[in-house]
Amino acid sequence: MKEKETGVREIAYPGQVLGDKKEFLPGVGTFEEDGKIISKFLGILTKSGNYISVVPLAGVYVPKPGEHVIGIITAVEKVGWVVDINSPWESFLSLSEAVDEFIDVKRVMLNRYYDEGDVIYAQIASAKRGDVQLSMRGPSCKKLKDGVLVKITPSKVPRLIGKEGSMINLIKEKTGTMIRVGQNGVVWISGEKVDKAIVAIKKIDEKSHIYGLTDEITKLLSD
Amino acid sequence: MVKIKGIELIKDGKRLDGRKPFETREVEMKVGIIPNANGSAMVRFGKTTAIAAVYGPRLLLPKHLQEMDKAIIQCRYNMAPFSTDERIKPGTSRREMEISKVVRLALEPVLFLENYPKTTIDVYIEIIQADGSTRVTSVNAASLALADAGIPMKDLVVALSGGKINGQLILDLNGIEDNNSEADVPMAFMPNKKHITLLQMDGELKHEEISKLINEMFKAGEIIYKKQIEALKNRYSE
Numbered sequence: 001m002k003e004k005e006t007g008v009r010e011i012a013y014p015g016q017v018l019g020d021k022k023e024f025l026p027g028v029g030t031f032e033e034d035g036k037i038i039s040k041f042l043g044i045l046t047k048s049g050n051y052i053s054v055v056p057l058a059g060v061y062v063p064k065p066g067e068h069v070i071g072i073i074t075a076v077e078k079v080g081w082v083v084d085i086n087s088p089w090e091s092f093l094s095l096s097e098a099v100d101e102f103i104d105v106k107r108v109m110l111n112r113y114y115d116e117g118d119v120i121y122a123q124i125a126s127a128k129r130g131d132v133q134l135s136m137r138g139p140s141c142k143k144l145k146d147g148v149l150v151k152i153t154p155s156k157v158p159r160l161i162g163k164e165g166s167m168i169n170l171i172k173e174k175t176g177t178m179i180r181v182g183q184n185g186v187v188w189i190s191g192e193k194v195d196k197a198i199v200a201i202k203k204i205d206e207k208s209h210i211y212g213l214t215d216e217i218t219k220l221l222s223d
Numbered sequence: 224m225v226k227i228k229g230i231e232l233i234k235d236g237k238r239l240d241g242r243k244p245f246e247t248r249e250v251e252m253k254v255g256i257i258p259n260a261n262g263s264a265m266v267r268f269g270k271t272t273a274i275a276a277v278y279g280p281r282l283l284l285p286k287h288l289q290e291m292d293k294a295i296i297q298c299r300y301n302m303a304p305f306s307t308d309e310r311i312k313p314g315t316s317r318r319e320m321e322i323s324k325v326v327r328l329a330l331e332p333v334l335f336l337e338n339y340p341k342t343t344i345d346v347y348i349e350i351i352q353a354d355g356s357t358r359v360t361s362v363n364a365a366s367l368a369l370a371d372a373g374i375p376m377k378d379l380v381v382a383l384s385g386g387k388i389n390g391q392l393i394l395d396l397n398g399i400e401d402n403n404s405e406a407d408v409p410m411a412f413m414p415n416k417k418h419i420t421l422l423q424m425d426g427e428l429k430h431e432e433i434s435k436l437i438n439e440m441f442k443a444g445e446i447i448y449k450k451q452i453e454a455l456k457n458r459y460s461e
Contacts, residue, residue, distance in 0.1 A: 008459065008460060013370065014333075015377065029375075033377075038415070040335065040377075041370075088279070089282060155373070
């Protein structure tokens with residue numbers, strides 16, 4: 001077991017030379033040039049195995065196929081829905097990816113399935129050149145009713161979830177809430193002590209670069 | 224433009240403000256000053272102060288401006304009406320349009336734009352106090368703001384101005400020196416590989432002089448580079 005560290009995690013800046021190609025492999029958030037591994041972002045430096053990677057501390061969400069996101073329906077079209085997924089690009093949920101039964105689009109209004117303002121938990125089906133397609137075919141995909149939405153920095157979602165969901169389970173237990181986290185940095189919360197959970201989530205967003213965050217959150221939630 | 228006659232701008236190796244020829248002014252840098260922007264920074268060289276704010280990457284509209292395979296940068300350099308001794312008319316002047324473009328071109332080579340098709344990265348630079356070398360101050364501020372916004376970059380951009388007064392090469396010109404100089408050379412570069420992204424010259428310099436000046440600017444740029452790194456790390460201190 002490594003000795004417990006305190007203070008700020010090691011921060012890398014863009015253009016920082018992190019290591020040599022012979023010793024390490026370039027991970028996420030880095031690139032290689034002339035046999036050297038260089039950081040792309042201002043972010044937290046992490047070394048796991050031979051890989052060096054940099055987790056950015058800011059930035060927008062770039063959709064990747066297979067990821068789950070939380071989106072808000074912004075428009076109902078003829079054969080699908082336009083969804084805001086907190087990313088630079090709009091995404092589209094087509095009818096065939098959303099509903100199983102046969103629908104005669106001439107007779108049925110699509111807003112009986114999803115209407116403007118509805119919140120959905122969906123999967124990214126494809127994302128090419130800024131054209132993002134969503135799908136509701138996954139087992140966990142559904143419409144989210146009630147609840148509150150909170151936005152955090154997308155790159156900090158893994159920190160919020162923690163190792164095997166340790167952090168998010170801690171918040172769920174202590175506040176008695178149901179929480180769903182989209183990879184796009186949108187968090188849906190519903191339950192008793194929603195306000196307390198929001199405070200904890202905001203704190204994780206702000207202080208993700210500091211060691212001993214779990215202890216701090218435990219303390220915050222126990223009060 | 225204040226032209227001073229009869230005053231020696233450089234005397235016994237000291238300039239009007241007491242600096243040595245190759246000494247820069249006091250530099251102050253702060254990152255993350257505008258909460259509503261994706262990234263922001265303030266850079267001060269002596270009295271010259273620039274504030275940069277970065278918004279995006281965000282969807283670019285109208286659609287015909289979109290690039291299908293990369294993001295574009297839109298840059299605006301603006302001098303506040305109260306930034307100079309004499310009030311300047313609000314609105315974009317010819318000079319401001321030129322500097323907006325030059326700053327954009329200085330930043331473009333360091334960004335990985337291919338990750339964000341159809342989008343724009345908006346860089347807004349406000350000069351709230353001008354005392355010479357405003358374009359290099361803007362480049363420094365924009366470089367920090369882009370890093371703060373979490374946009375992938377190959378390197379930071381360090382910028383510095385050089386020039387010549389009374390036959391003596393100098394660095395980091397202030398307002399009076401700028402207006403009375405024999406030559407004025409703003410330069411921006413990527414410190415890792417020493418690639419120059421911006422080099423302009425107003426005035427006349429000899430062949431040897433320009434190479435000497437560029438070398439001196441690379442040397443002094445290291446100090447500014449360290450300040451940039453320090454400012455970025457301070458953003459995420461406790």
